[in-house]
Amino acid sequence: MQIQREGCVSFGEARLAVWEEGIPREWDAKVIWERKFKREVFKRIIQTLNRIGWTVGEQTHIFTDNNSRHCVKGNLQADLKIRGRSIELGFFQSVNTPDRADHGGRYQSDKEKHMPYLARLEMQRTRTRIRDYLCNVFTGYTFKASDRKCGLGGMTSIEWINADYVSKRRFGPPDIPAADYNSVSGDKKTIQHGSQVWTTDRKGRWYQGTAFVNINNMWWVAYGKYGYTNKACFELFVDRPADIRTKKNERARRQRLEDMIARAVAGMNYQRAEVLRKVLFPEPEPLFMILNVKDGVYFRPNYSGYTSDTIRAGKYTRAELKPYLGDADEKDDLKAVPISQAA
Structure with missing residues (x-):
């Protein structure tokens, strides 16, 4: 009853x-x-x-x-x-x-x-x-029922993306195909809506997914049955990477190693700092810091951020100075400072 x-x-x-x-x-x-x-x-x-x-x-x-x-x-x-x-x-x-x-x-x-x-x-x-x-x-x-849920018992990733195209948060469905300047991949190919692409997770591991236009240069990438992520076009690759077992984590590796060197130097563990320096810079060559003369601060590793601490400042080879200084030691408000002068 x-x-x-x-x-x-x-x-x-x-x-x-x-x-x-x-x-x-x-x-x-x-x-x-x-x-x-x-x-x-x-x-x-x-x-x-x-x-x-x-x-x-x-x-x-x-x-x-x-x-x-x-x-x-x-x-x-x-x-x-x-x-x-x-x-x-x-x-x-x-x-x-x-x-x-x-x-x-x-x-x-x-x-x-x-x-x-x-x-x-x-x-x-x-x-x-x-x-x-x-x-x-x-x-x-x-x-x-939740019409926005993606996962077990809910929508698949592709169903979720299609639902997002008509959701109230958007000003309208995306332009398909995307504009040329919004569809250039990291390997300089053209990304097609619904095509297979390669990208990396937050740890730098390669995986394959299906690309769908989102907004501007951002693309949805659906993988598996329920997985999806949002990536910029330059983070996607049309051709299969030469070695998918090798992580694409150069920036994270550089940041981690430089931070470890800085901690070793700050703790006066110079032997460990030298071992790490040889891992990061295996070839013996001069290293520099990039100083913003006007503000008195140095570039952090990967040209990302600033610091007034010479220990935490990024260390760069001569070739890595070129994007900002070209072949000169000083340009505009920037100056190359050899690490030997850090003290």
């Missing part, structure tokens, strides 16, 4: 939410309504969790009153809370929590992304079972 209640069930980032309207303003009537909401809806969610293998017990984390429960099934955990006219079931796990391992993984960002595969499947199964049960037992319950 169905029960007359009106409400909305929705899915969020690793959570299920239930929301009802019509809570009375008068205090006594409000208390009676909340008790009935807890008895008819909150209790049924607990019963459903128990039926599908979850262990539901007392909450011991922060909210320990009778309106909160801690749920466990294998490596997957969930906090079940009721507040007024809303109920929330938030899932989390502690197996893979690279950013926030504290509190059992409750505060890890992108929870669904970091969940192990089987835990993510169990979360999706649990949410679906509870949603189907509530929408069947209560006559006025509806499910509000």
Whole structure:
């Protein structure tokens, strides 16, 4: 037998939410309504969790009153809370929590992304079972699907990109094909909408994806079933790299090595600094710093940023001075300073 209640069930980032309207303003009537909401809806969610293998017990984390429960099934955990006219079931796990391992993984960002595969499947199964049960037992319950979600149980990456083309955040669909100056790849080829391209992740590893026009010189790159990223045209390559096993992380490597040398020098560990210098500059050649004479500051490594500290200043070979100084030692407000004069 169905029960007359009106409400909305929705899915969020690793959570299920239930929301009802019509809570009375008068205090006594409000208390009676909340008790009935807890008895008819909150209790049924607990019963459903128990039926599908979850262990539901007392909450011991922060909210320990009778309106909160801690749920466990294998490596997957969930906090079940009721507040007024809303109920929330938030899932989390502690197996893979690279950013926030504290509190059992409750505060890890992108929870669904970091969940192990089987835990993510169990979360999706649990949410679906509870949603189907509530929408069947209560006559006025509806499910509000998220039309922007990309991932397991939602849109694929290509579906998400197509949805983005007609979303309200845009001023209109993108121009296809893109203008010539917005479609020149890093290897000086022309990127075609829907073509295969190569690019790198944040660690410099190569991977292949499908390029779709976004805006100006930015392109969506879809990879796998659910993965997508936003890249500038010069970060994309049409031809396969000569060695896809070699990371494209020259700038990050340079920055890291120079920072390590600076720390070694600051700590007076000159032997380590010399070893690192030979790794970064294997050929014995003069090294320079680039000084902005007007402001009295030096370029940092990779020509990125400024510092007044000669230890943290970037070190450059004669060839690396050319983009700013050409063949001269001084040009405009810039001056090449040999590192031997740093002291």
